[in-house]
Amino acid sequence: MTTKSGSAIVDRRTVVAGIFAAGVTAVGHGPAWAQADPLPSWNEGATKAAILDFVRRTTAPGGPDFVPASQRIATFDNDGTLWTEQPFYFQLAFALDQVKALAPKHPEWKTTMPFSAVMSGDMKAVMALGEQALVDIIEVTHAGMTTDEFAQTVIDWSHTARHPRFNRPYTDLVFQPMLELLAYLRQSGFKTFVVSGGGIEFMRPWMEQVYGIPPEQVVGSSGITQYTIQPDGTPVLVKEAKVEFVDDGPGKPVGINRFIGRKPIFAFGNSDGDRQMLEWTASGTGLRFMGLVHHTDAEREYAYDRNSSVGKLDKALDEATKKGWTVADMKRDWKEIFPS
Amino acid sequence: MTTKSGSAIVDRRTVVAGIFAAGVTAVGHGPAWAQADPLPSWNEGATKAAILDFVRRTTAPGGPDFVPASQRIATFDNDGTLWTEQPFYFQLAFALDQVKALAPKHPEWKTTMPFSAVMSGDMKAVMALGEQALVDIIEVTHAGMTTDEFAQTVIDWSHTARHPRFNRPYTDLVFQPMLELLAYLRQSGFKTFVVSGGGIEFMRPWMEQVYGIPPEQVVGSSGITQYTIQPDGTPVLVKEAKVEFVDDGPGKPVGINRFIGRKPIFAFGNSDGDRQMLEWTASGTGLRFMGLVHHTDAEREYAYDRNSSVGKLDKALDEATKKGWTVADMKRDWKEIFPS
Numbered sequence: 001m002t003t004k005s006g007s008a009i010v011d012r013r014t015v016v017a018g019i020f021a022a023g024v025t026a027v028g029h030g031p032a033w034a035q036a037d038p039l040p041s042w043n044e045g046a047t048k049a050a051i052l053d054f055v056r057r058t059t060a061p062g063g064p065d066f067v068p069a070s071q072r073i074a075t076f077d078n079d080g081t082l083w084t085e086q087p088f089y090f091q092l093a094f095a096l097d098q099v100k101a102l103a104p105k106h107p108e109w110k111t112t113m114p115f116s117a118v119m120s121g122d123m124k125a126v127m128a129l130g131e132q133a134l135v136d137i138i139e140v141t142h143a144g145m146t147t148d149e150f151a152q153t154v155i156d157w158s159h160t161a162r163h164p165r166f167n168r169p170y171t172d173l174v175f176q177p178m179l180e181l182l183a184y185l186r187q188s189g190f191k192t193f194v195v196s197g198g199g200i201e202f203m204r205p206w207m208e209q210v211y212g213i214p215p216e217q218v219v220g221s222s223g224i225t226q227y228t229i230q231p232d233g234t235p236v237l238v239k240e241a242k243v244e245f246v247d248d249g250p251g252k253p254v255g256i257n258r259f260i261g262r263k264p265i266f267a268f269g270n271s272d273g274d275r276q277m278l279e280w281t282a283s284g285t286g287l288r289f290m291g292l293v294h295h296t297d298a299e300r301e302y303a304y305d306r307n308s309s310v311g312k313l314d315k316a317l318d319e320a321t322k323k324g325w326t327v328a329d330m331k332r333d334w335k336e337i338f339p340s
Numbered sequence: 341m342t343t344k345s346g347s348a349i350v351d352r353r354t355v356v357a358g359i360f361a362a363g364v365t366a367v368g369h370g371p372a373w374a375q376a377d378p379l380p381s382w383n384e385g386a387t388k389a390a391i392l393d394f395v396r397r398t399t400a401p402g403g404p405d406f407v408p409a410s411q412r413i414a415t416f417d418n419d420g421t422l423w424t425e426q427p428f429y430f431q432l433a434f435a436l437d438q439v440k441a442l443a444p445k446h447p448e449w450k451t452t453m454p455f456s457a458v459m460s461g462d463m464k465a466v467m468a469l470g471e472q473a474l475v476d477i478i479e480v481t482h483a484g485m486t487t488d489e490f491a492q493t494v495i496d497w498s499h500t501a502r503h504p505r506f507n508r509p510y511t512d513l514v515f516q517p518m519l520e521l522l523a524y525l526r527q528s529g530f531k532t533f534v535v536s537g538g539g540i541e542f543m544r545p546w547m548e549q550v551y552g553i554p555p556e557q558v559v560g561s562s563g564i565t566q567y568t569i570q571p572d573g574t575p576v577l578v579k580e581a582k583v584e585f586v587d588d589g590p591g592k593p594v595g596i597n598r599f600i601g602r603k604p605i606f607a608f609g610n611s612d613g614d615r616q617m618l619e620w621t622a623s624g625t626g627l628r629f630m631g632l633v634h635h636t637d638a639e640r641e642y643a644y645d646r647n648s649s650v651g652k653l654d655k656a657l658d659e660a661t662k663k664g665w666t667v668a669d670m671k672r673d674w675k676e677i678f679p680s
Contacts, residue, residue, distance in 0.1 A: 070554060147597060191556070204601045214410060215601025216531070216557075222598060227590035227616055235616070235623050237597050250567035257487055257577050258562060259599060261544045261555025276567055276575070283575050 038184040041177040041336040048333065050326045051181065054289040055188050058265065065287040067265055069189040074266035075219075075256060075277060076182070078196035078203060080311040081270045081293050082211065084163070084173040086302040088310055091202050093170065094157050098141035106140075115140075142199065143241035147225060150239055151205045158206050168338075171210050175293075176336045177328075178268075182211055190266065195219045195256055197248035197273055201239070219259040221247045252277035265289065275316040278325060290325035292316060297331040378524040381517040381676040388673065390666045391521065394629040395528050398605065405627040407605055409529040414606035415559075415596060415617060416522070418536035418543060420651040421610040421633050422551065423514040424503070426642040428650055430510045431542050434497050438481035446480075455480075482539065483581035487565060490579055491545045498546050508678075511550050515633075516676045517668075518608075522551055530606065535559045535596055537588035537613055541579070559599040561587045588613045593620035605629065615656040618665060630665040632656060637671040 042048040057065040079085040109115035114133035117125040200220035247255040267281040270293040305313040397405040419425040449455035454473035457465040540560030587595040607621040610633040645653040
């Protein structure tokens with residue numbers, strides 16, 4: 001699949017984002033960093049110094065920048081900030097894999113677009129069908145089942161699917177420096193949240209184990225769910241093919257307000273979709289930290305910014321430069337990319 | 341105002357609930373109960389024993405009913421469960437007070453229904469106008485301002501308004517036994533949430549201080565908010581007069597799934613609007629606690645159930661009896677009602 005195909009998907013993302021949903025109990029904890037250097041995978045330099053300085057100042061009791069623990073809210077974008085998002089969003093990879101998995105039950109798909117094209121791997125043909133094709137794909141893979149069934153599907157997929165370039169499970173392609181940052185913030189009394197354009201039900205099943213972030217601290221796009229009593233009397237929530245909320249761009253401050261109810265003092269993103277979240281964070285009083293991951297390492301991961309269809313970083317990069325926000329340059333600042 | 345008027349309001353609640361919204365930082369902590377009896381305001385008896393037994397069993401390491409701390413999710417309805425809801429929902433009292441406060445800026449209201457009726461205290465006339473009157477009242481009092489402005493209005497109101505019968509601030513009319521229960525659960529490793537049909541932006545400004553429950557653990561009805569950049573460059577969220585989500589009845593499991601992402605093991609309500617939340621809680625595996633507050637004390641608070649318009653308790657009471665859920669009888673089980 002070419003980047004071009006991926007890009008067509010992304011341009012339409014706000015339309016299809018959100019026909020997702022979960023309710024899960026994968027339990028675990030992020031790595032604990034008790035050693036002297038809480039960020040061993042970050043190279044020494046201005047970026048690492050800015051992070052350490054911010055945390056030290058906001059947590060120093062009696063200091064001028066001290067922030068009470070209850071207000072130490074840190075929000076992170078997911079795609080491209082905590083894990084890789086190339087060659088296209090991993091949730092789309094999941095959806096395409098699900099079409100293939102469901103195909104035996106749908107013999108009619110052999111002759112029905114876009115499913116026949118997905119099955120033969122002809123993404124160009126899928127994309128040529130336009131937006132409706134993606135809506136159809138999301139519909140059959142993200143709706144018409146209970147939230148528990150969907151969560152199980154996501155967990156199963158995360159155990160078996162492999163990234164085409166790295167040949168590793170997608171949940172292995174998380175950024176080691178960011179795992180350290182999450183753990184460091186929590187050790188410093190911060191409450192860490194994910195605020196992502198991705199589907200909330202797609203993220204929650206694995207994030208507690210992988211990031212140490214529990215379901216109730218994951219904010220994302222969502223679809224309508226319907227409370228339904230099954231014939232045996234068991235209540236379930238059935239996922240419907242209707243977008244309820246798109247947590248992207250200006251939707252991020254809205255989602256932060258709705259789910260968290262207070263302004264973060266620390267936020268990290270990587271694309272123009274995170275710009276408003278960073279602006280919102282910056283607009284509060286007192287010391288604030290606004291960060292962007294800049295993907296500059298084609299060798300170890302990917303290099304893209306202003307002209308990328310996936311995770312386009314253009315206006316937010318200009319704003320970061322203008323306002324002195326912290327830009328983490330992947331090639332320069334990160335000693336390691338993925339957990340070894 | 342008669343109960344009958346209150347009832348008309350309630351019947352239409354699902355229509356008007358939700359044109360609300362917040363983002364606040366009232367900081368504080370619930371009372372800590374280090375003494376031997378964690379529930380001193382509960383009389384000895386089956387109800388208190390059931391609570392203590394549930395907490396002991398779910399927190400005993402190695403025991404057959406042990407639940408890991410991360411899964412100890414407890415959800416509480418607010419109106420009628422954590423504070424009084426008579427003679428009508430306190431949020432409606434707030435809205436009516438706001439109409440009066442805003443009146444000087446709206447001379448035209450003197451001759452415009454329903455505002456003229458509100459100002460002259462003629463609730464019968466307001467109710468006679470039907471649903472649209474309530475929508476109008478909610479619109480002018482809950483929309484057209486920023487979330488920060490609204491939160492400040494709620495805080496100011498909570499400091500000055502007085503309940504007509506008890507002549508105390510509304511936030512004093514919280515149930516002492518429930519404050520103890522919240523603190524006891526938290527001391528036992530539970531994460532406590534409010535899951536209420538009330539407006540999320542109406543509840544968050546004061547709940548951290550009063551209940552020890554931070555904004556991010558308050559789930560409620562909500563209205564649409566719009567991310568807007570003010571002329572001076574400051575971003576704000578503007579509350580619109582459009583309902584986004586009604587967190588009541590079957591909306592409660594939906595809200596729990598959306599905001600919390602996992603099933604509670606403990607839930608407390610007081611009316612038919614909590615029935616689905618209790619059913620949803622009961623449907624999980626392992627030990628579960630489902631509780632109802634039954635208002636049986638006209639002398640110290642109010643006595644109402646099956647025929648009440650506010651907080652009607654009918655089907656849920658039958659289901660509780662049938663399924664052996666715990667019913668806290670206010671008169672019998674509570675030594676104290678309000679904090680002294």
